[in-house]
Each structure stands twice: as structure tokens, then as C-alpha cells.
Amino acid sequence: MDNIGKTFSAFGKNVQDSFKPWSTRTQQYVREQLGQAEDKTELPPDYLELEKRVDALKQVHQKMLQVTSQYTHEAYDYPSNIRESFNDLGRTVSEKVSLLSNSHSPSEAAAAMTAPPSARPQPKTFSHAIARAALNSSQTLAQQQQAAGGSAAGSVEDPLAQALEKYAIASEKVGEARLAQDAAIQARFLAGWSTTLNTNLQFAARARKNVENARLNLDAVKAKAKTHGAFSIPGQKREQFGDAEEHLSEEARAEIEAAEDEFVGQTEEAVGVMKNVLDTPEPLRNLAELIAAQLEYHKRAYEILSELAPAVDQLQVEQEASYRKSREGA
Template sequence: MDAFNKGFASFTSSLQGLGSQVTPITRRTTRLIQETIGSADEKTKLPEEYLELERRVDALKTVHQKLLSVTSQYENESYDYPPNLKESFTDLSKTISEKVAGLSQVSSAAEAGAVLTAAPSNKEHKTLHHALSRAAAAGAEALGDSADPLASALEKYAVAEAKIGDARLSQDSLIVSRFNAAFATTLNTSLRFAAKARANVHKARLNLDAAKAAAKTAKPERQVAARVEVEQAEDEFVAATEEAVSVMKNILDTPEPLRNLSDLIAAQLAYHKASVEILNQLLPEIDELQSVQDNKYREAREAST
């Protein structure tokens, strides 16, 4: 490694001595390699305000990446579907398939009964709620007696779960279109724009430090030109830094992420609110059927004694 460092130092020294014959790209590359192996002289310090903005922008990028890594699951309809459930159209009778297809559109037991004879649906949603709906519908079909309290309860439950499943799909669609798309756009545009501005600062800083290093070893006839190059590099560095600061401040100050988060919460609230309303309406009906069944059971027991 010592031999390599000595050889590289000799190489870079010869490059610096070439003065104006060395291109800015070559100087910048040489400077970067020197800094990488630790043989460069003092680096130009970036303003603390700039460094703090970089930290905050990096944190904002992390926020977007981590949330999207989770909310991207809403783009997969079957994210809550039972993994071991074996279910297909061939597993259910035409009556069951028809019932499932129309359950989300009904609002009464009478309408649910009419749905049972419809044609099979072309779409079988893969959500936990739709799976529960189909299972309940299959149970009611197996019992085969709509007057049976359990069969009636299963039909009502099937209708409710289909509606909740549709509400979940609506939530997912809103999250994908209003949250995921917006956060992905920020990652792919605004934050990348900031990254480009920061890269320009890095390049300008390398150019400046390379110009300073070249000026230290410039021949007497090159001293004036070398100072001019340093001044130009300083101006470019300052301009790039100011531009990056402006870009990063704009990204950090925008209310868009909070607006996106509000849309996410609103979609979730609508789904859970719909679920609560549907189940609140269903439970008293099931409790009533249970009460009737309890009374019949008790009467039958008393009659047999």
C-alpha cells in the first residue's frame, strides 16, 4: 500500500504540474481519488445550514421510502387473504357463486334471497372479507333451509362481509391513487431534483479544492491564471450551494406530505367507519335470531320433560 501511495502521489503531482493542460474532469477525478485514499489536503467546508438541510432531506426521503414499503401492500388485493384457503369457482356451486357476486348490492334479506339464483360472477375478489362472505354463503347453502335461524344468520353475515370487503377495496383504491402515487412522485421528482442539486455542490467543491491544489504548485507564469481559476471555482461553488439550499428548503417546506398523510388517514377512516356501521346494523339482527332460537330450544326442552 505504501508503494501504491507513493506512486499515486507522484502521478497526481505530475498532473497538477500540467496546469491548464489538465481538464476540469481530470482534476476533479484526481481530487476525489486523493480524498478517498486520504492523501488530499484540507477540504473546503460546507456551510452548517447546508449540512443540516442535507440531513433533513435524507430523513424526509427515509420517511417516504419506509411508508411506501408498507402502503404498497394496498396495491395487492389479496394482502389479507388466507394463504392456505383453497377456493375457486369450481369449489362452489353456481348458486353460491351467484350469491357472492350480488351480496354487496343488497340491503335486505329478501334481496339476498333473490341474489342466490343469479348467474355466476366473473370476478371473485381475494380479500379476507369476501372469503368470509363466500364461506358464510356456502354454509347457508349447505343448511338448505332459509327458515333455519343459523342459515338466515349466515346469509345476513355473508351480505355484511361482502359490503365490508367492497369498502376495503375502496379504501385500497384511494390509498393507491392519493397516497402511494403522490409519495412515489415526490421520491421520483422532488427528492431526485434535490439529489441532483447536491451532486452539483459536490462536483463544485471538488473543482474548487482541485483548483486550490493546482494553484499551490503552479509555475510562476501560471500564478495569475491559477488564482483566476480558484476565484471562478469559488463562485461556482457558492452558486451551486445556494441553489441546493433553495431546492432543499422548498422540498422541506411543502405541505404536500402532510396532505398525502391526511388522504391516507381519511381513506382508512372511511373504511373502518363503514365496517362499524355495517356490523352495528348486523349484530342486533343476529342477536334477535339467537334469542328466537334460544326460546325455541328452551321450549322444546321443557316440552320433553
């Protein structure tokens, strides 16, 4: 029983010791908010400037992440007015084109377009949607030509149908490049900036809070010393302790010195933490990675479309030549 009593007694003392500084700081804070505190220890100008810079950096991270977080949503450029069916999203355009090339009848071609879905639904990006629409349009023209007694099933001879099929394949490749860009941005930019916002800047915020607590505690100790008559020179301001130390009791002097040491120590630590957050090259490195990912995507899209354009241009030239020849014959 004695041991249990000692344990509870120690626990109660720990709670009391933890509660006392919090209570003292809270009372000082309330007095300041009510305008009842005569003096308030000022923070160094350099420290206040660091706080402003850290606040600005936090705002930058919040603003950029608010926008760039869209890269985590696959369908950020997917038109809201599109209504695609389960079959539309069942297989990739490339898979459907491969199945179509092996079909030998209109029914087989139709089956290729409605083949059982693969492991997962196809991506909902704008480029993928264009690809699916272009392939469906190509098949509409091909099927109409076949129904009219034109070419054999699976052989697309209509120039527009051929161009649409080529465009469908290219658009799907562009869509895949966009998804690769998004994955790179998530890993190399969003992860880093989220860490800075949620970890590094939080460390700085915690260090600043410790400074504020130490400052409140120091001013509360000074106020207590004055209230209890630890020093009492008429008209003497409380911050002028250097001229009034002889009027302080040893206990009050020790308590004030300890609070001042704590305040100085917390301030120095916070300065170090804030400088580290401001000086780290990580955010700029992450931004460079974002730009690199965007550049790679646009470069890949340019290469895909540059390869497609001459093929479609050739189909267009051949169709115009055929059209003129038919008109001349008429």
C-alpha cells in the same frame, strides 16, 4: 469535406471540454480517498444540517412506502391456507343470494351457487372470503333441511342458515369498503409520497451532487495552482488566498474565482431546493388523506356490522325461545 472536418473537430472539442471537468473532479476525489489531498473546502454548517434533514425525510418515505405499498395488492389480507374454486370466485355473494331467492327446487339452488362467472373473478380479500364461506355454509344447512323434508327450496328457515346468509352479505359489503379504502390510499397517499421520493428528493440529490462536483473542482483548481507554483509562500495554507492573491498569476486567480463562484452558486441553489423539499406541506397532506381513507373504511365497516348485529341477535333470541319451548314441551 471541409464542413465535415469542421463538424468532427467541433464534436471532438465538445467531448474534450466535457471530459476535462469530469476528469479533474475524479482525480481530486481519488486523491481525497487516498488521503493525498492536503485541504478540503468545508461546506457551511447550515448546509450540512439541511442534508441531514433531507436524508431523514428520504428514510421516512422509504420506510412508510415499504409498508403501505401493500395497499396496491388486493390479497394482502387474504389467508394463504384458503383454497377457493373457480365457482367460488365466479359471482358475488349478492348475485348468488338473488339467484337463490328465485330458485324453486334444490337443483335450481345448486345451480345458483355454481352459476357462470361474471365479467371478472371476485376479489380475494379476507372479508370477501368470509362472505363466500358464510354463504356456502348457509346453503349447506338449507340443503340439508330440504333433504330432510323441511322447508321448500329457496326458503331458508334454519336460524343459523339465515344468520350466515345475512353475515355473508354484510361481509361482502365490508370487503367492498376495504377495496374503496385501498383505491383512495393509492391515489391520495401512495402517489404523492412516491412523487416526493422519486422526483422531489431526486431533485435535491441532484443539486447536492452538483455542489459536491463544484467543491471537487474548486479544490482541484487550488491544488493545481499550488502544484504549478501559482503562489508559493512558505508555510502558507491554500485556503488563505486572501493573503496570497498577489502571488497568483492572473490566469490562476481567474480560474480559482470562477470555481469559487460556481461552488457558491451551486450551494445556494441546493439550499433552495432542499428547503423547498423540507417545507412543502404535501407529505403531511398525503398522510392526512391516508388516515381519512382508513377512517372512512372503519366507519363504513362499523355501520354495516351495527346494522347486522341486531338482526342476528333477534334470530338468536327467537331460536333460544323456541329451544326452551321445545324442552318444556318434552
